[in-house]
Amino acid sequence: MTAHAPVVVGINVGHDGGAALITDTTMVAISEERLNRTRYSPGWQAALLYCLRAARVQLQDVDLIAVSGIGHHPPTADETGLTHLGVDPARIVPVDHHLSHAYTAYCLSPYDEATVLVVDGGGNNGDTETYYAATRDGIQRLGGNPPERPRAGGIGATYEAFTNWLGWHEQEAGKTMALASYGDPGAHRTPLFDVEGATVRGRLTRTHTAGVAELAERTGADFGPPDSRGDDPRGTDAAAYVQAQTEQALCALAGQTIAATGLSNLCFAGGVALNCVAADKLRHQDAVSGYFAPPASSDRGQALGCALYAWHQMTGETPRRPLAHDYFGRTYTDAEIEQALTRDPRSGLVERRRTPYRWRRENDIAAAAAQMITAGRIIGWFQGGSELGPRALGGRSILADPRTTAGSDALNRRIKHREPFRPFAPAVLADQASAWFDLDVPSPFMLLAPSVHAERATDIAGVVHVDRTARVQTVTPAAAPAFAAVLDHVDRLTGVPVVLNTSFNDREPIVETPAHALATFQACDLDALCIGDYLVERS
Numbered sequence: 001m002t003a004h005a006p007v008v009v010g011i012n013v014g015h016d017g018g019a020a021l022i023t024d025t026t027m028v029a030i031s032e033e034r035l036n037r038t039r040y041s042p043g044w045q046a047a048l049l050y051c052l053r054a055a056r057v058q059l060q061d062v063d064l065i066a067v068s069g070i071g072h073h074p075p076t077a078d079e080t081g082l083t084h085l086g087v088d089p090a091r092i093v094p095v096d097h098h099l100s101h102a103y104t105a106y107c108l109s110p111y112d113e114a115t116v117l118v119v120d121g122g123g124n125n126g127d128t129e130t131y132y133a134a135t136r137d138g139i140q141r142l143g144g145n146p147p148e149r150p151r152a153g154g155i156g157a158t159y160e161a162f163t164n165w166l167g168w169h170e171q172e173a174g175k176t177m178a179l180a181s182y183g184d185p186g187a188h189r190t191p192l193f194d195v196e197g198a199t200v201r202g203r204l205t206r207t208h209t210a211g212v213a214e215l216a217e218r219t220g221a222d223f224g225p226p227d228s229r230g231d232d233p234r235g236t237d238a239a240a241y242v243q244a245q246t247e248q249a250l251c252a253l254a255g256q257t258i259a260a261t262g263l264s265n266l267c268f269a270g271g272v273a274l275n276c277v278a279a280d281k282l283r284h285q286d287a288v289s290g291y292f293a294p295p296a297s298s299d300r301g302q303a304l305g306c307a308l309y310a311w312h313q314m315t316g317e318t319p320r321r322p323l324a325h326d327y328f329g330r331t332y333t334d335a336e337i338e339q340a341l342t343r344d345p346r347s348g349l350v351e352r353r354r355t356p357y358r359w360r361r362e363n364d365i366a367a368a369a370a371q372m373i374t375a376g377r378i379i380g381w382f383q384g385g386s387e388l389g390p391r392a393l394g395g396r397s398i399l400a401d402p403r404t405t406a407g408s409d410a411l412n413r414r415i416k417h418r419e420p421f422r423p424f425a426p427a428v429l430a431d432q433a434s435a436w437f438d439l440d441v442p443s444p445f446m447l448l449a450p451s452v453h454a455e456r457a458t459d460i461a462g463v464v465h466v467d468r469t470a471r472v473q474t475v476t477p478a479a480a481p482a483f484a485a486v487l488d489h490v491d492r493l494t495g496v497p498v499v500l501n502t503s504f505n506d507r508e509p510i511v512e513t514p515a516h517a518l519a520t521f522q523a524c525d526l527d528a529l530c531i532g533d534y535l536v537e538r539s
Helices: 045-055 097-107 155-165 170-180 208-219 233-261 276-282 299-315 334-341 365-374 406-416 430-435 454-463 481-494 514-523
Strands: 008-012 018-022 027-031 064-068 092-094 114-119 129-135 138-144 193-196 199-202 265-269 290-292 357-361 379-382 396-400 425-429 473-475 498-503 528-531 534-538
Touching (some): 008 045, 027 045, 027 299, 064 097, 092 299, 097 129, 097 138, 097 265, 097 299, 138 233, 155 199, 155 208, 193 233, 334 528, 334 534, 365 481, 365 528, 379 514, 396 406, 406 454, 425 454, 425 481, 473 481, 481 498, 514 528
Parallel strands (some): 008 064, 064 092, 114 265, 265 290, 379 528, 425 473
Antiparallel strands (some): 008 018, 018 027, 114 129, 193 199, 425 498
């Protein structure tokens, strides 16, 4: 290895591919889809180049590259494609898929000791549920699902199968979670999972739609027709059923794994950790003294977990980098923003719909944004680095007034083109969150869904789900100064320290660059765009 300060890289070659780079002072990460504009994209080449440029290092400066993927085994050096770039195979190490998740969960958490629970659709060697004891000395795997049990019997694969049955891609499990609130979880009595000790055995014998069809035939359950997409009450009840069964299994599994490790702080990762309704129940379990899930819990976080693993291998130090925010992307200069606004070809602007606009620099962009939001306008909000996880947290957001359903209805109809049963999330000033929500802990990553206080629900009707819960993001000036300033201005204008916050996209990956933001602003009927200190409005 070289004499310079350590530089390590992580790469995920599976779906939701991407790259991450870590030095002693820098952490940068991005998914490939943000750059190639293809949802759930595999690949890492553009993401790796992005990270190298952001950190201002060359590929030859990288000491170690850790790589993960899905399948029977982690990718070998030859399978990664890195050797074609001249990378010595000795600088490439494979990482088990679930271990990568475990590094993301533990190393980014605030806890020195924790139980790490990983639950997803599938990793390497048939893994679907695994658990670890994590301390500063390292992360030790203690158990998981039996290798002879088929993947179809896992919690994540079961949830994916019902999501497919309802008519959606397995990566769109959030739609199933949202639909579940409208159904009857007791419509079906057959248990979906048996939790024996720290082992899960699900009742499905096949993955995807075929597994649900076989279960219905075997048990006589009526889940409605396939592909109902929320239009059949039997499908809605099926969503409620799988959600309730998943919550029960996760709570039982968490209790058993904590008993096995003796460590009561719980770090949760894998795609299932994005189920914020289940997460809110997990954190309230008696066995759980502290709860953390990384914002990039799914495979979008694999590359970062790999980089953290590489750091451990390179330095001998288990990295401890507690997260205050999810902004792992690079920032863009005023000059780069103006390149997009002036349609300079160097910006990479591709205008899907050329719409006349005017722009100007604002002295207080947060105050201007608050004025527009409280006047009922829907705005794009582009500030600082982008979020690594799937949820916009004030870096690449669309913002609207939460006080009525007018904003959420307009978002669904004009801009996001989403299913009407899906809720929008509230962002709230952290020091006022408990006055509005049943929330006694920070929720900076929009991974918990507490209840809205009954007396407050009508004041923020646009962000309250049918079950009177909300997927809350708590915001502090230290983590997101510009976004917190918007909330403060909105509070001063209305007495409500909340805005509706959703991802800055329309049926495509969240925007990354100023050019992406401007193109999406023109194409999706937003009223205005706040990008850095610049305000863009339709002419």
